[in-house]
Amino acid sequence: MRIHPLAVDGLTALAPTTVACLLGAEAATQGWPPLDAFGWTLVALTNLPLVLRGRAPVGVFLFVHGCWTLYVWLGHWPVVNSPAAMVALYTVAAARPTRITAVCAALLGGVWIYAGVHSDSDAMPSVVGQAIGYPLVIWRFGYAARRTAELTERLRAEQAERARREVAEERVRIARELHDVVAHHMAVINVQAGLARFVFDSDPRTAREALTTIGTTSGEALAELRRMLGLLRADGVAGADGGPDRGGPDGARGAAGEGGAVLEPAPGLDRLEEMVERVRAGGVPVDLTVRGEPRPLPSGVQLCVYRVVQEALTNVLKHAPGAHATVRLVYRAGEIEASVTDDGGAGERGKEVDPDRMPKPGGHGLIGMRERAKLYGGTIVVGPRREGGFGVHLTLPTSEQAARRKDAVTE
Incomplete structure (x- = not known):
């Protein structure tokens, strides 16, 4: 339970007030005049304002020291109100800059020496030492408290900023995953739906095949959406976008979802052929070639390659009808290359590439490609080809050491 600052100041003011009352009652036994009504009033006026010190x-x-000075000038025992004066100085030192604190510390020392002189003290060297030593010690403790408060506030601000950044990054990750899951499958469904509508009366068999493809593709889209939503709901599962070995949509393998159910693994290179077949069913001829010796790769790297190829083929479906696409996967020592190229379609050869396929600030797919490549320390080249059509070329390091050495994205 958090205590209100005013209550804390009230409890703090109670301590010097209690000490002042006890000392005031003993003033006569120490050889000082007993306190009268006005003297007790000054004691109250010196101590009670500490409630408002914060x-x-x-x-x-200033008010405390004014009342204390008047109290001393009337010939009362100076020690009675000295605790209140020191608490007031500590508050200034803990809340105000050093320059203001220095002036207040000098004022406390001055009133202390004045009290010694006015009372004809026989131990003036001791009084002067106290007038110098007490303010310096209080100043040092107040300064330490102020620095601690400033550092604590700075730490809270940094934590809040870090939390805001993490939320923003999580939103980007979720948006990228939704785009990758939905855009590809919807592109296939859109093409097949158009085909089915076109041949519904003239070629029922082709229409049924198109509808079957639509059902299969929509089912796969729903399965991937369930997998991603399950990961987002799962307690303690973070996105793998922070690294290839962390949980989440970019790298979770058999993570537990709600109710302890085992979630489906994120798509990897073993499902590349399945994805290519789906695009072929959408009406785009695709050739898939694999060179080098296939080997196990981190799940995050596999998903990165899968999503980039998926987005590139989706762009062919959407922007280059009639084009012939080629997917090439090359395993090399310490890295893997993936490229997706198309010829632009028979009617597009020699013409300018569809501007919708070019990288632009508002596009999510190409932005997602660049972010994934950067995340895993790879390079990606996206753009039109000299011989016509469009190409995407991705190179990813397959080891953490190599990933730290690379961090470049080009177009």
């Missing part, structure tokens, strides 16, 4: 540190300090 709201107006300097104002309370």
Whole structure:
């Protein structure tokens, strides 16, 4: 339970007030005049304003020292109100800059020496030492408290900023995953739906095949959406976008979802052929070639390659009808290359590439490609080809050491 600052100041003011009352009652036994009604009033006026010390540190300090000076000038025992004066100085030191604190510390020392002189003290060297030593010690403790408060506030601000950045990054990750899952499958469904509508009366068999493809593709899309939503709901599962070995949509393998159910693994290179077949069913001829010796790769790297190839083929479906696409996967020592090229279609050869396929600030797919390549320390080249059509070329390091050495994205 958090205590209100005013309550804390009230409890703090209670301590010097209690000490002042006890010392005031013993003033006569120490050889000082007993306190009368006006003297007790000054004791109250010196100590009770400390309740407001948090709201107006300097104002309370000046008021306390004014009442204390008047109390000393009337010939009362100076020690009675000295605790209140020191608490007031500590408050200024903990809340105000060093320059203001120095002036207040000098004022406390001055009143202390004045009290010694006015009372004809026989131990003036001791009084002067106290007038110098007490303010310096209080100043040091107040300064330490102020620095601690400033560092704590800075830490809270940094934590809040870090939390905002993490939320923003999580939103980007979720948006990228939704785009990758939905865009590809919807492109296939859209093409097949158009085909089925076109041949529904003239070629029922082709229409049925198109509808079957639509059902299969929509089922796969729903399965991937369930997998991603399950990961987002799962307690303690973070996105793998922070690294290839962390959980989440970019790297989770058999993570537990709600109710302890085992989630489906994220798509990897073993499902590349399945994805290519789906695009072929959408009406785009695709050739898939694999060179080098296939080997196990981190799940995050596999998903990165899968999503980039998926997005590239989706762009062919959407923007280059009639084009012939080629997917090439090359395993090399310490890295893997993936490229997706198309010829632009028979009617597009020699013409300018569809501007919708070019990288632009508002596009999510190409932005997602660049972010994934950068995340895993790879390079990606996206753009039109000299011989016509469009190409995407991705190179990813397959080891953490190599990933740290690379961090470039080009177009």
